[in-house]
Amino acid sequence: MPSAAHLASIERVRASFERQNAMRLIRASLPVVEHGRAEIHLPHWDGIEQQHGFVHGGVIGMIADSAAGYAAMSVVPDGASVLTVEYKMNLVAPAIGERLIARGWVVRPGKTLIVTQAEVFAIDDGHETLCAIMQQTIMALQDKAERPSPRSISP
Amino acid sequence: MPSAAHLASIERVRASFERQNAMRLIRASLPVVEHGRAEIHLPHWDGIEQQHGFVHGGVIGMIADSAAGYAAMSVVPDGASVLTVEYKMNLVAPAIGERLIARGWVVRPGKTLIVTQAEVFAIDDGHETLCAIMQQTIMALQDKAERPSPRSISP
Amino acid sequence: MPSAAHLASIERVRASFERQNAMRLIRASLPVVEHGRAEIHLPHWDGIEQQHGFVHGGVIGMIADSAAGYAAMSVVPDGASVLTVEYKMNLVAPAIGERLIARGWVVRPGKTLIVTQAEVFAIDDGHETLCAIMQQTIMALQDKAERPSPRSISP
Amino acid sequence: MPSAAHLASIERVRASFERQNAMRLIRASLPVVEHGRAEIHLPHWDGIEQQHGFVHGGVIGMIADSAAGYAAMSVVPDGASVLTVEYKMNLVAPAIGERLIARGWVVRPGKTLIVTQAEVFAIDDGHETLCAIMQQTIMALQDKAERPSPRSISP
Numbered sequence: 001m002p003s004a005a006h007l008a009s010i011e012r013v014r015a016s017f018e019r020q021n022a023m024r025l026i027r028a029s030l031p032v033v034e035h036g037r038a039e040i041h042l043p044h045w046d047g048i049e050q051q052h053g054f055v056h057g058g059v060i061g062m063i064a065d066s067a068a069g070y071a072a073m074s075v076v077p078d079g080a081s082v083l084t085v086e087y088k089m090n091l092v093a094p095a096i097g098e099r100l101i102a103r104g105w106v107v108r109p110g111k112t113l114i115v116t117q118a119e120v121f122a123i124d125d126g127h128e129t130l131c132a133i134m135q136q137t138i139m140a141l142q143d144k145a146e147r148p149s150p151r152s153i154s155p
Numbered sequence: 156m157p158s159a160a161h162l163a164s165i166e167r168v169r170a171s172f173e174r175q176n177a178m179r180l181i182r183a184s185l186p187v188v189e190h191g192r193a194e195i196h197l198p199h200w201d202g203i204e205q206q207h208g209f210v211h212g213g214v215i216g217m218i219a220d221s222a223a224g225y226a227a228m229s230v231v232p233d234g235a236s237v238l239t240v241e242y243k244m245n246l247v248a249p250a251i252g253e254r255l256i257a258r259g260w261v262v263r264p265g266k267t268l269i270v271t272q273a274e275v276f277a278i279d280d281g282h283e284t285l286c287a288i289m290q291q292t293i294m295a296l297q298d299k300a301e302r303p304s305p306r307s308i309s310p
Numbered sequence: 311m312p313s314a315a316h317l318a319s320i321e322r323v324r325a326s327f328e329r330q331n332a333m334r335l336i337r338a339s340l341p342v343v344e345h346g347r348a349e350i351h352l353p354h355w356d357g358i359e360q361q362h363g364f365v366h367g368g369v370i371g372m373i374a375d376s377a378a379g380y381a382a383m384s385v386v387p388d389g390a391s392v393l394t395v396e397y398k399m400n401l402v403a404p405a406i407g408e409r410l411i412a413r414g415w416v417v418r419p420g421k422t423l424i425v426t427q428a429e430v431f432a433i434d435d436g437h438e439t440l441c442a443i444m445q446q447t448i449m450a451l452q453d454k455a456e457r458p459s460p461r462s463i464s465p
Numbered sequence: 466m467p468s469a470a471h472l473a474s475i476e477r478v479r480a481s482f483e484r485q486n487a488m489r490l491i492r493a494s495l496p497v498v499e500h501g502r503a504e505i506h507l508p509h510w511d512g513i514e515q516q517h518g519f520v521h522g523g524v525i526g527m528i529a530d531s532a533a534g535y536a537a538m539s540v541v542p543d544g545a546s547v548l549t550v551e552y553k554m555n556l557v558a559p560a561i562g563e564r565l566i567a568r569g570w571v572v573r574p575g576k577t578l579i580v581t582q583a584e585v586f587a588i589d590d591g592h593e594t595l596c597a598i599m600q601q602t603i604m605a606l607q608d609k610a611e612r613p614s615p616r617s618i619s620p
Binding site for chain 1: 550551553577578602604
């Protein structure tokens with residue numbers, strides 16, 4: 001059973017995701033958060049396509065970056081927040097299918113730096129195809145809790 | 156003076172950008188394309204923000220990836236198209252300001268692979284701050300010209 | 311049972327490794343090669359240390375790059391050779407122990423590009439610690455078999 | 466004119482380089498260190514070759530990593546040391562020539578993290594060819610000065 005501290009972390013991750021207008025803009029959701037891992041889902045819709053009708057590589061980067069970043073956030077103590085230092089992503093197949101799933105996990109947690117990885121899969125008629133792999137460095141900022149932002153997306 | 160071949164390439168780049176729904180979704184524009192370099196501009200608006208009110212790191216990745224990718228596309232021959240193989244980006248400062256400019260350029264053109272770099276700057280009251288640097292590998296697909304896609308963004 | 315083609319590939323990998331003077335210089339060996347994966351071992355000795363007495367990060371990069379590169383070489387057809395396009399490595403813990411093991415594997419084989427990953431472990435008194443993770447892009451050059459080089463290391 | 470603090474930093478960089486056995490093993494030297502940049506030179510000799518007789522990509526990574534790392538070390542305060550967090554390198558041309566020069570510089574200095582870049586050139590009969598570009602993240606450890614190590618390379 002998850003500890004109370006883990007459950008509180010998961011709550012913080014969910015609340016942070018809700019404040020990310022950019023995730024709402026592309027219609028991403030965060031159905032899975034556990035200690036050390038997170039999953040972002042993204043339906044394929046025309047607004048996120050590149051010129052060939054596939055999902056834009058940059059959008060794939062957005063969900064990979066976020067899935068791994070939230071995996072990292074799930075392991076930092078209360079009162080800390082996280083920041084993406086850098087990431088590197090290989091696109092290994094075109095993102096064809098009705099939705100994408102980005103799975104991020106913590107490889108190495110540290111007090112200051114957290115190293116993570118993510119994989120992005122395209123789901124086509126129930127079949128998963130690996131589209132992208134990512135390696136990322138996250139910085140933990142102690143005593144800098146995220147504060148709810150008053151900003152909201154424009155109508 | 157740019158050659159006729161260079162001008163045709165620049166036209167192809169502009170037409171390709173117009174077909175990218177994802178660039179329209181985030182409100183990006185492509186005001187500068189030359190042989191071997193391209194510039195993408197992005198106004199700061201609430202729809203592309205992360206939880207702190209800054210532009211989402213993934214969105215910065217999208218415009219860096221595209222600026223460098225279009226720089227690469229500007230140097231491939233007629234009838235070829237380009238594909239992002241991979242990119243790596245460091246976020247070096249928060250993206251604070253009224254707009255972002257991503258500048259991409261070709262470091263090393265090759266028949267099959269093109270290596271590029273990009274820098275992203277935040278423009279705040281006329282002052283430019285470096286926000287991100289990116290290094291990227293692009294694949295050129297000979298004899299695979301982009302075809303205009305019939306898809307359009309939904310209302 | 312491995313096919314004859316796989317066994318021939320493994321032979322080509324071993325012969326190529328033997329021609330790499332740089333691997334001999336650092337005292338690396340290649341005890342494991344299978345279809346799609348390879349393992350490089352490196353004893354800790356003073357010649358490969360950095361200023362703190364740990365194995366130099368660049369040397370860790372050498373064995374990670376080579377393990378993943380040889381994993382890629384094991385899957386290309388007879389007559390083809392491979393080239394490192396790029397790699398990205400995170401050093402996640404100091405390399406403390408009596409030897410290092412770099413394990414490389416193919417994530418996505420392609421006709422032209424092969425995407426690989428590697429992990430490097432430090433072995434300290436039988437206990438493995440993850441030191442580094444790497445993500446890499448390899449190019450396959452068809453019809454460019456490696457030819458035995460007449461060069462040999464100087465005495 | 467460099468300040469006394471800058472001169473002291475440069476001295477620390479040179480002393481640290483002298484303690485790196487791995488740099489001596491490959492016959493690298495550090496002829497240039499300034500505030501925020503460093504240059505490593507490497508003669509082409511058979512011990513550092515890969516199977517085609519070119520300098521091994523991992524060795525190119527070693528000198529790129531070190532040149533950029535020492536550029537970072539030149540900007541940290543007295544009493545601090547540096548650590549490579551990660552790097553990503555593209556090999557853009559074979560390293561053909563009588564020697565290599567790796568030039569590293571600081572892109573963005575920070576209290577905890579320093580972002581750097583490096584370029585590696587092959588010098589062939591006085592002509593420089595760009596062989597590799599690298600992007601790197603360095604961590605500064607405050608109050609952890611490097612201590613001279615008693616270790617020395619074996620005969």
